[in-house]
Amino acid sequence: MTGERLLQVQDLTVRYQTQMGEIHAVSGVTFFVNKNEVFGIAGESGCGKSTLIRALMRLLPDNAKMSAQSIEYEGEELTRLSEAKFREKILWARMSLVPQSAMNSLNPVYRVGDQVVEAIRAPKNVTKSEAREPVTQLFDIVGLQPDLMKNFPHEFSGGMRQRAMIAMSLALDPGLVVMDEPTTGLDVLVQERILRRIREIRSQISSSIILITHDIAVIAEMSDRIAVMYGGQIMEQAPANDLFDTPCHPYTLGLKNAFPSIRNLQQKLISIPGSPPTLLGAPSSCPFLERCPFCVQQCSQRNPENITIQPLHEVRCVRHGEAPLLREKASEKETWRSLN
Amino acid sequence: MPTSELPQTSAWRRILGEHYRIIMGNRLSAVGFVFIVLFLVVAIFAPWLAPHDPWEMLYDQEGEFASLRPPSWEFPMGTTHLGYDLFSQLILATRTTLLIGAISGGISILIGANIGLIAGYYGGKTDEVLMRFTDVLYGMPFLPFIIVLISLFGRELEFVILAIVLIIWRTSARVIRAQTISIKQRQFIAAARARGCSHLRIIYRHILPNVLPLLLLYAAFNIAWSIITEASASFLGFGDGETISWGGMLYELWLSGKTRVAWWWFTAPSLCIVLLVTSLVFVSRAYEEVANPRLRKR
Amino acid sequence: MALLELNNVTKHFEVRQGVLQKLQRQPVSLIKAVQSVNLTLGENEVLGIAGESGCGKSTTCLMIAGMLQPSAGEIHFSGKRVDQLLASEQAWYRRQVQMIFQDPYESLNPRFRVLETVAEGPRALKLWPEKEILERSVDMLSSVGLPPAKYAERYPHELSGGERQRVGIASALVMEPRMVVADEPLSMLDVSIRAGILDLLKDLASKRHFSCVYVSHDLSILGHIADRLMIMYLGQAVEMGPTWEVIRNPQHPYTRALINAVPVPDPRVIRPVPTIRGEVSRPINPPPGCRFSPRCPHATTVCQQAFLQLQPDENKPHQTACVRLEELSQTNQLAEASP
Numbered sequence A: 001m002t003g004e005r006l007l008q009v010q011d012l013t014v015r016y017q018t019q020m021g022e023i024h025a026v027s028g029v030t031f032f033v034n035k036n037e038v039f040g041i042a043g044e045s046g047c048g049k050s051t052l053i054r055a056l057m058r059l060l061p062d063n064a065k066m067s068a069q070s071i072e073y074e075g076e077e078l079t080r081l082s083e084a085k086f087r088e089k090i091l092w093a094r095m096s097l098v099p100q101s102a103m104n105s106l107n108p109v110y111r112v113g114d115q116v117v118e119a120i121r122a123p124k125n126v127t128k129s130e131a132r133e134p135v136t137q138l139f140d141i142v143g144l145q146p147d148l149m150k151n152f153p154h155e156f157s158g159g160m161r162q163r164a165m166i167a168m169s170l171a172l173d174p175g176l177v178v179m180d181e182p183t184t185g186l187d188v189l190v191q192e193r194i195l196r197r198i199r200e201i202r203s204q205i206s207s208s209i210i211l212i213t214h215d216i217a218v219i220a221e222m223s224d225r226i227a228v229m230y231g232g233q234i235m236e237q238a239p240a241n242d243l244f245d246t247p248c249h250p251y252t253l254g255l256k257n258a259f260p261s262i263r264n265l266q267q268k269l270i271s272i273p274g275s276p277p278t279l280l281g282a283p284s285s286c287p288f289l290e291r292c293p294f295c296v297q298q299c300s301q302r303n304p305e306n307i308t309i310q311p312l313h314e315v316r317c318v319r320h321g322e323a324p325l326l327r328e329k330a331s332e333k334e335t336w337r338s339l340n
Numbered sequence B: 001m002p003t004s005e006l007p008q009t010s011a012w013r014r015i016l017g018e019h020y021r022i023i024m025g026n027r028l029s030a031v032g033f034v035f036i037v038l039f040l041v042v043a044i045f046a047p048w049l050a051p052h053d054p055w056e057m058l059y060d061q062e063g064e065f066a067s068l069r070p071p072s073w074e075f076p077m078g079t080t081h082l083g084y085d086l087f088s089q090l091i092l093a094t095r096t097t098l099l100i101g102a103i104s105g106g107i108s109i110l111i112g113a114n115i116g117l118i119a120g121y122y123g124g125k126t127d128e129v130l131m132r133f134t135d136v137l138y139g140m141p142f143l144p145f146i147i148v149l150i151s152l153f154g155r156e157l158e159f160v161i162l163a164i165v166l167i168i169w170r171t172s173a174r175v176i177r178a179q180t181i182s183i184k185q186r187q188f189i190a191a192a193r194a195r196g197c198s199h200l201r202i203i204y205r206h207i208l209p210n211v212l213p214l215l216l217l218y219a220a221f222n223i224a225w226s227i228i229t230e231a232s233a234s235f236l237g238f239g240d241g242e243t244i245s246w247g248g249m250l251y252e253l254w255l256s257g258k259t260r261v262a263w264w265w266f267t268a269p270s271l272c273i274v275l276l277v278t279s280l281v282f283v284s285r286a287y288e289e290v291a292n293p294r295l296r297k298r
Numbered sequence C: 001m002a003l004l005e006l007n008n009v010t011k012h013f014e015v016r017q018g019v020l021q022k023l024q025r026q027p028v029s030l031i032k033a034v035q036s037v038n039l040t041l042g043e044n045e046v047l048g049i050a051g052e053s054g055c056g057k058s059t060t061c062l063m064i065a066g067m068l069q070p071s072a073g074e075i076h077f078s079g080k081r082v083d084q085l086l087a088s089e090q091a092w093y094r095r096q097v098q099m100i101f102q103d104p105y106e107s108l109n110p111r112f113r114v115l116e117t118v119a120e121g122p123r124a125l126k127l128w129p130e131k132e133i134l135e136r137s138v139d140m141l142s143s144v145g146l147p148p149a150k151y152a153e154r155y156p157h158e159l160s161g162g163e164r165q166r167v168g169i170a171s172a173l174v175m176e177p178r179m180v181v182a183d184e185p186l187s188m189l190d191v192s193i194r195a196g197i198l199d200l201l202k203d204l205a206s207k208r209h210f211s212c213v214y215v216s217h218d219l220s221i222l223g224h225i226a227d228r229l230m231i232m233y234l235g236q237a238v239e240m241g242p243t244w245e246v247i248r249n250p251q252h253p254y255t256r257a258l259i260n261a262v263p264v265p266d267p268r269v270i271r272p273v274p275t276i277r278g279e280v281s282r283p284i285n286p287p288p289g290c291r292f293s294p295r296c297p298h299a300t301t302v303c304q305q306a307f308l309q310l311q312p313d314e315n316k317p318h319q320t321a322c323v324r325l326e327e328l329s330q331t332n333q334l335a336e337a338s339p
Helices: A049-056 A083-089 A112-124 A128-141 A146-150 A158-169 A188-204 A216-222 A240-245 A250-258 A297-301 A320-330 A333-337 B011-024 B027-044 B086-122 B124-138 B142-153 B157-184 B187-194 B199-235 B246-256 B263-291 C019-023 C057-064 C087-096 C114-125 C130-143 C161-173 C191-208 C219-225 C243-248 C253-260 C301-305 C325-330
Strands: A005-018 A021-034 A038-042 A064-067 A070-073 A095-098 A176-180 A208-213 A225-230 A233-239 A307-310 A313-315 C004-014 C030-041 C046-050 C072-077 C097-100 C179-183 C211-216 C228-233 C236-242
Touching: A005 A049, A021 A049, A021 A208, A021 A233, A038 A049, A038 A216, A049 A064, A049 A176, A049 A208, A095 A158, A112 A128, A112 A146, A112 A158, A128 A146, A128 A158, A128 A188, A158 A176, A158 A188, A188 A216, A188 C253, A208 A216, A216 A240, A225 A240, A225 A250, A233 A240, A233 A250, A250 A320, A250 C191, A307 A320, A320 A333, B011 B027, B011 B263, B027 B086, B027 B263, B086 B124, B086 B157, B086 B199, B086 B246, B086 B263, B124 B157, B142 B157, B142 B199, B157 B199, B187 B199, B187 C097, B199 B246, B199 B263, B246 B263, C004 C057, C030 C057, C030 C236, C046 C057, C046 C219, C057 C179, C057 C211, C087 C097, C087 C114, C097 C161, C114 C130, C114 C161, C130 C161, C161 C191, C191 C211, C191 C219, C211 C219, C219 C243, C228 C243, C228 C253, C236 C243, C236 C253
Parallel strands: A038 A208, A038 A225, A095 A176, A176 A208, C046 C211, C046 C228, C097 C179, C179 C211
Antiparallel strands: A005 A021, A005 A064, A005 A070, A225 A233, A233 A313, A307 A313, C004 C030, C004 C072, C228 C236
């Protein structure tokens, strides 16, 4: 997979000022997204995945500070753009967002079609009737009947609203669509239909997608490459098949153990003991340290560096060299229990 | 593990500590709290603090009748046209006013809270009956209703309190009902039901602690309103003639016809009313922030 | 003998009418949330109930737990009819059956400390003397993996989601119930700790001998805990059987679609495309037949009229409520299209 670079993020850090101190919600995140690719970011609550995309879309709250060595998008350095310029030139037009719980993001007093029309009209300066035509197409792409445009959001089911939000995010034909938990809270059959629709959209348009979710199965099915986040850092990233065939980071191994599969009912589910770190202060050790059954002294002394073990496969773990051994041990329940 | 090894703290100390933190956490409410405590001390020790009998006609050191004297060393707050010492009157009036405030505020919140909790929790017919009754009270004009009640019952202190209580609980009942309804729908109430808790246990053990900040907020409001109402009623001549209150002092001033001359007579009781009511409102603000987290500064 | 038995249990809710509709004497619309459900639950058995939102699984749960009265049908618990209990018997049933709730952030009273929460049930029913209640509650906390010295005096907001759910489990099990009704207890928790709670439940179920009704929309989790599975659609039970059989060899077109729609954590797996159409509606005045028929690719006019009711039968554990099942399996029409 040697596609053309669309987005390249170097060393992105986001800190929140709180009463307790400085929280490093995202620290030193580096990744790229190619053209026409689905990049999945997996992680549990508090891992920093939502903060990461908010930083990318410049939608952080006031008490957050963001810094990055470089964020290059379609050859343009975004860190040099002012917030106003970013909103004017990039947001929605070239990079759009399907927010978390998007079903509730539609304005209840306007017709759904009008809201999508408005999304096209505002920046492109076209008339209402000119904008209608592409909206009909968009509705078609996300699998909604065009006559539903006249309906109000409350007449839509959760899945239909979600699809309308996806239609809106595609309205200006952006190069990158960021989807934050697009199917969380939806029923399985609705989720299935939306995921299928997203896959079809990919084949029809050239946008890349960043997909953020805690659902390992969804991310496995949808993504070309996957990054696993924990404690504000990307612990491991690799092409989807590599990540599932040869996971290297203990956290990835733990997640795989804990996630049930309907195809493998004999699998013994193993949970990761403990709970996520608080992220107070700059990371001075491996954030997974306290929950890791494989930690050694080195892990507590410094934050492990990002190491490329294979082309496109990067891991943040000092024991990356012993991956086969770790994989073998991680599949035993005893390994994870001994921590408690 | 034996239960004795568990950390033990007395429930009362915990609750008092919590409220102390709420009040002291806000500068204005801390100031208000200090004033309330001061007024309380004055009210409790009133007979010992007052230098004169409030209805004693006084003569100054030269033996002259001390009528309408402005504040001086001898009469720190001046005197009335009949030569009564206003300082002594004010101190004894503090006692009456606080007593009325505490009793009618307390009883009205007790009634309001229970009606609100029961109407909100049971809903349906119970709610309908109780709330329509409250609505009827809402239709009553406040002060005229109290004046009518007082003239019906008599002007003794207990009837003044009764009249105030009868009307002032209505707001607290409504607000607490609304809060109860929103708490009732939360899952931990369903959980308590599933564990086998009785309705009364759910109301008083599970819901009450969750409406407590709101309840205290309205307790403070009710006390403040009672004080204002009593002052207004007294000022209009519907107070208890036997006991002296701040509103009653103003009524005497009005009767004497010296309002334009005796600024001191007017100033002291008015200031006291404003100060006490404001203090109560300040303290209640601290509870408002607890009851309504959106007001909290981030 | 089965511990729990549901016979033809039905729950209808009236749709609220406006004044105008009442004046026009319009007939009352009914939401038929649960329609004629039969099921049994044995001792120490875990029964999973699965389905999408609005399928009636939570309503069934509430009826089993005695929090909601069925509109029709009977519920028997250890040989005793429990859907219409006298007030004096309710306390008894409340103790036998305990619930574990979905949202650990909402199901604990924010003003109660952990130990108070756990001790509240026994205190409310006055099960034991106060000293014993405390001792049992403390023991219970240790057995759900929360050391009492550390956790007893904490408030819910000082706990993580997993710890709260453990408190929820402790406060249910301290009552020593014979049956536990768990309504999606894992859905709000992080993936990495779900397995721990699941193990805890399984472990305690075998140690403390209770049966469990486990309701979830997540078939992969149900596959790991349930002995038997019941699939519901819009208030009707469509398929019931041993978990493995239902998941490996689903019969009803709806079950097939549901199981095929579950994403698999393996990028190489390509699932078949479910062949159903349309969206879930609400069961307001539904037609008498199979409620899945408007979306079913195999439905005929027969389906709109007739509905098979599942009848618990020890000799035939795997049952499907599809009128055309035999016909379809003979012509092998049930196989799904590959993408």
